[in-house]
Amino acid sequence: MRAHASVLHLDLDAFFAAVEQRDKPSLRGKPVVVGGVGGRGVVSTASYEARVYGVRSAMSTREARSRCPHAAFLSGRFHAYRDASHAVMSLLRSVSPLVEPLSLDEAFVDLERADLPDLEVPTVTAFAEELRGRVTEATRGLTASVGVGTSKFIAKVASDLDKPDGLVVVPPGTEQELLRPMHVSVIPGVGPATVERLRRAGIHTVAELESVDLDELVRLVGKAHGSGLFHLARALDDRPVVAEREAKSVSVEGTYDTDLTDRRLMEALLTRQAGEVAGRLRKHGLSGRTVTIKVRLHDFTTLSRSTTLASPTDSSATVARLARTLLADLDTSGGVRLLGVGVSGLADWVQEDLFGEAEAEEELPAIEIPHHSRRTWAPGMDVVHTDHGRGWVWGSGRGVVTVRFETAESPAGPVRSFAEDDPALSAWVPPPLPGEDPEDPEDPEEPLVEPPTPE
Template identity: 40%
Template sequence: MESDKGTSDNRKIIHIDMDAFFASVEQLDHPELRGKPVAVGGNRERGVVAAASYEARRFGVRSAMPAAIAARKCPHLIFVKPRFERYKEISHQIRQLFLEYTDLVEPLSLDEAFLDVTENKLGRPSASLLAREIRERIKKETGLNASAGISYNKFLAKVASDLNKPNGQAVIPPDKAEAFLENLPIEKFYGIGKVTAQKMKALGIHSGFDLKQFSLSFLISRFGKSGLHYFEIVRGIHLSEVKPNRVRKSISVERTFEKDIFSTREIEEALNLITSELLGRLERTQAKGRTITLKIKFNDFSIQTRSKSLPEYIKQEEIPEMGMELLRQESTMAPVRLLGLGISNLFQSKSGSLPGEQLKFDY
């Protein structure tokens, strides 16, 4: 039966999120790292942290933080090089486990995915018990911890998976959603980043309750098309379905750095890290494209995109050099807040889709 939220209260969505995935894999494969603060990516002098173990996070180390700052925050931090092939291998293993429960699996990245278990393969009614079983199996079969969120839509499931991290789960049932969202700090809403949260706080919006006081027309006037999204999610409305075979316009990776990065070496190393992850995603999806786009957000929040298109599909081994070429189009560069690299104008052999017209790159 359809509820007044505009979605079915009977839907059961699980969001699985691996805990500190890259760092946890390194600790799994290297027992001497267990229980110690670990940063994947960078070194004490330069580079950017791709992931941090929970031991490192206690010192304030976060992903996308310049490695030199991370080293100052945690003097005994251990830096390790990322191994995306290994992360991809374990991600595939976990994905196959998900498919034993439902075919409706929508991966978001190597370390997280949505599962629609409304009608699951085991015929079990409790999504919470299924989530617990899935997490226990992940632990048993990979040695890694996962957290889970369970609710009736993707947005709430995603928010819930963050509530009891690490190695926990939380449920937001339909009859509790409204009160939960009203009490949720605005920066905890999935999809509302630091900049948007600052804009909202300047308007007196500090929680979901505050957000609900503003009309749809006002939110659209201040936040554009995103205003409709904010208006709906605070009311528990999010109609997006779990789409296992969604058609992608682009495959991209981007990182917002906790502190602006200044030096050419830091920026280039950050791009190398992003490129490595992008190559992993392209290989995993068996996708290829004709357009490569670099996105740069500077410390004044101005954004610049640079693209290059080829008449034929770009070979994977060409991507690192092409990305660096786009980065070096300017000899001088302001401090960088965000970097992104993506491939568009796609052909995905798994789906059998045919190459189409030039597509706009969209982060």
């Protein structure tokens, strides 16, 4: 364990919703929900104004609408979230070479590598407070909650204690005093299933968990999980801040301007993506056992299916065949806006077919995505009109699209309606980030809006 509170955890507050409120002046101070806007959609992020009404992440959009019908329900804009995240991560890397991003909106920072005169509590507190201000400046108004502690676990817990826009520094030696009154769900990896197992054993708080010996915890939740709980209940966490993580998967995905409905076209796209994934595996001398497909439906609901082989492969044909099989189990009749293929369970070897029956490599199909005259206008998307300038989609339907013309730098703007096929109205394409190839279709940081994987 560290002798000083030198691990900082930064978490941008209600990130997706906050970016929307920043860029849409008419939504500032009002409830905003980002995620799937259709009947089967789920909430990715809710603004704090929406949370007052009980709206939360991973809730169905249908329930969120019933709780807060006057909220703005937006489908999300990845480019805006990516740009804000890039600004924050660049800032963090400028203060310490050891920054471990966890997602677009949160990261650990090792302050032992920062340029600080010492690591005493007053010094790191002042540094963290200044850093929060610099984040707001770099993101043009977003706020962050920050926690600082002697470990990743404590820093993460601390950042949740004074949300939004707060700072908590946990002095060394006070970690257990902080944790003991808290519910066991504060511990990473303790989800609903583990909470229920512990509840049945009469364990509700961290203090009660601390009183249970290791053998009993292993009996309750298994060896690996039990050992982790035993140590974290005692605030024992020596995990380092790691700037570069070893790749756990290789994936390729594509988002399409018009919803795909042709099953054969989807299979061809998955086959081509499988070929790209397998090519990357071979390039790096890797193989993998688990093949996963990701399918985002027309209403922004995101589905995934996976299957695991007995031994690792780097075969394009094998990955493609499994991807197409997984697609067959999904209902895509309403249209698909994103397809992706990934391989995980990586290894640096390939099990040769002992019987000489390896699948022949497939020739990648020629693909032409059909052009549809009807354009898709998703709520919240950025648009530009030749006469009125930039704005965002307020709503659309029955051949009409309604746009509010405003940007982050303007006051709340006027609302105008147009025919969906009005040639003067088009999607606004943001400029590439510095050093980014605008022709590169790969987006490795595509945020997910589906519920977190159940425990």
